[in-house]
Amino acid sequence: MTIAVLGATGGQGGAVVEALLNAGHRVRAVVRNPAAARARPLIAAGVDVVPGEMTDAVSLAAAFRGATAAYALTTPFQDGLEAEIAQGTAIIEAAARASLPHLVMASVASADRHTGIPHFETKARIEQALSETDLPATVVAPTYFYDNALGALQEVAAGEITMALPADTPLQQVSRLDLGRVVAAIVADPGRWIGRRIEIAGDDPTPAQMARAVAAAAGGPVTFRSIPLELVRQTSPDMAAMFAYLTESGYHVDLAALRADFPGISWLSFADWAEQQTWPVPGR
DSSP, X not given: OEEEEETTTSHHHXXXXXXXXXXXXXXXXXXXXXXXXXXXXXXXXXXXXXXXXXXXXXXXXXXXXXXXXXXXXXXXXXXXXXXXXXXXXXXXHXXXXXXOSOEEEEOOTTGGGOOOOHHHHHHHXXXXXXXXXXXXXXXXXXXXXXXXXXXXXXXXXXXXXXXXXXXXXXXXXXXXXXXXXXXXXXXXXXXXXXXXXXXXXXXXXXXXXXXXXXXHHHTSOOEEEEOOHHHHHHHOHHHHHHHHHHHHTOOOXXXXXXXXXXXXXXXXXXXXXXXXXXXXXXXX
């Protein structure tokens, strides 16, 4: 099978590419500029790199043609919320133009719960638009990513992890690579998964447990410090809305049912994931 992947040079798309290659699939990476430096590792790994613009249905349709399936994601974090809607619209149109046999669309867990979180609501709108077509599609909706912890290595070096959550609030999360493994399983069995929405989580540690896991992996003391929501709201009302939701409600992934659906995935715990990462030694 040939699987087209949007966002293949990013963290999430790159993890999907890795999982698909490990599963023995041919991968076609759809990138803005195939000649860019970020595309070179994909080419070296044997990936077919083709051009495609996230908001241009014509270029995306050309990239999708001949593929067995496509993995598509959208993001508001570069060009804003309306740009994310435009991306989703273009992806759906491109899949229809190309008569794509199977579209796997990335969303976010709880997007269907009317959370009011801006970047959840844009994904909900895209999901709704997709549901109004007759495209053969599956929605995958991951929770928070373990990998977000790698964005604060300076904090770890100083001996702490911060987040706008109480220390004892469980947070459902997943490794990007496990998301990729789910996608690989879905495209291998389209008859089972077309028409379904799958929320994905691998573990539900509290922030305090996350700090202990990172401390064990980093080889030094790491403590958790809760950031007031108001401070987050001053810089990002979107992120503040998300952390308020995660504090008051949280994701609702049925972990046992997910494991039963995907018995071939070992599912990394946060602690096992942390042990595999490279951390600065706290205090040095």
